[in-house]
């Protein structure tokens with residue numbers, strides 16, 4: 227009898243091709259499917275080398291080649307393509323088979339698909355994958371959500387292919403329904419925040435400290451050897467060393483300053499707003515990509531207004547302030563993202579364990595950072611921690627770095643250097659840690675013009691006043 231394959235993968239693009247090779251490297255036989263014959267042939271050639279791999283452009287051949295219950299992962303672009311791939315699989319798969327969407331799908335799409343597939347007794351997982359091409363090939367962080375009992379079938383493969391942190395795989399069953407896609411969405415929201423913050427620090431080093439590219443490289447490199455150690459700080463340091471093939475300059479200076487986006491950061495902001503959880507660092511990171519896209523308008527407006535001449539700050543002083551401010555704002559960004567996850571867990575019934583999420587983000591993913599070991603510990607100590615900022619493990623870290631954020635935000639404002647991520651992180655911190663905000667006035671105004679009522683500090687109840695206009 228023909229031997230069947232352990233794992234199937236649809237979509238042999240950037241992520242899919244690398245993921246399936248990773249599966250095969252770990253001793254599982256794997257079969258791929260893509261409509262593009264070149265991608266299929268390229269994978270078949272890999273099979274001729276060392277791996278137990280095959281591939282086909284025929285969906286029927288692909289499904290027939292797999293062991294039951296079939297484990298089929300989709301790594302295709304999010305949206306309608308996921309639905310059309312599921313449609314094309316349905317005539318061929320059986321009850322009990324397992325479909326896993328590894329892409330950045332919107333979480334309500336995952337809920338809808340899971341519900342529809344449940345009616346056919348097909349298990350559906352939304353399993354966010356992070357780590358880019360290299361991560362998919364060598365060990366990503368994987369965030370699966372779906373049926374707990376069906377997870378037992380995919381667990382051995384996922385645990386084998388995932389990145390390892392101190393020997394522990396960076397994958398864990400996260401919760402029912404779209405829990406996995408939701409967690410990946412917020413991962414990306416945090417990613418947007420951290421990327422925005424690193425870009426602001428680069429701007430400051432250049433404009434206020436007159437750092438050249440080698441000096442920016444050195445600062446990020448040095449920081450990556452300390453408490454800011456993280457994938458994004460590491461690649462930032464490397465980016466400043468990259469030569470441009472087409473000129474004598476560094477590539478960074480040749481790249482157009484318009485940042486694109488595929489949607490996950492915006493979804494995080496939108497959904498956080500639906501849940502009533504503030505994530506201003508993530509919001510402004512999305513806004514900045516939008517503002518960056520208005521390049522021609524920005525260029526025209528720049529000609530209209532004068533801006534202050536930037537004062538020079540001594541390099542060593544600036545480097546120290548920048549490290550502290552980046553550390554502070556990284557903590558605040560994780561705090562905001564994790565706060566959304568805690569609220570979403572209640573709202574959508576995900577039963578998320580934030581310490582487990584922090585744990586599987588310690589390696590493999592784009593937001594991996596030394597800080598995540600501390601965050602894991604904080605949430606292991608207190609599973610119901612309302613916000614990272616109030617963790618006893620974090621108070622000294624925040625207290626010791628916030629003054630530098632204040633100094634740089636003030637410097638940016640005075641000198642016309644936009645530091646929106648840093649500013650919003652500071653604003654969030656100051657507001658979240660203030661007992662009495664002036665929003666009593668907003669309540670008074672609402673009651674004044676719309677009889678919307680208000681509560682009082684000194685007694686229970688709902689009140690309305692006939693305000694006297696004088």
Ligand SMILES: NC(=O)C1=CN([C@@H]2O[C@H](COP(=O)(O)OP(=O)(O)OC[C@H]3O[C@@H](n4cnc5c(N)ncnc54)[C@H](OP(=O)(O)O)[C@@H]3O)[C@@H](O)[C@H]2O)C=CC1
Nearest residue numbers: 237238239240241242260261262301302303304329330358
């Ligand atoms: N790139 C990254 O760093 C990361 C991406 N992701 C997510 O993973 C998913 C895949 O991304 P990525 O690998 O970058 O995307 P790619 O576009 O590189 O790959 C998608 C592949 O799916 C194929 N495909 C499209 N439609 C079908 C179909 N109907 N049947 C079979 N195959 C099909 C495409 O073929 P063709 O090109 O011929 O259309 C392509 O080979 C996305 O949701 C993305 O957001 C997640 C983490 C990181």
Ligand SMILES: O=C(CO)[C@H](O)[C@H](O)COP(=O)(O)O
Nearest residue numbers: 356357486487488489490592
């Ligand atoms: O999921 C990812 C990383 O974790 C993808 O690289 C994603 O495309 C990044 O988002 P965007 O393209 O919007 O910057």
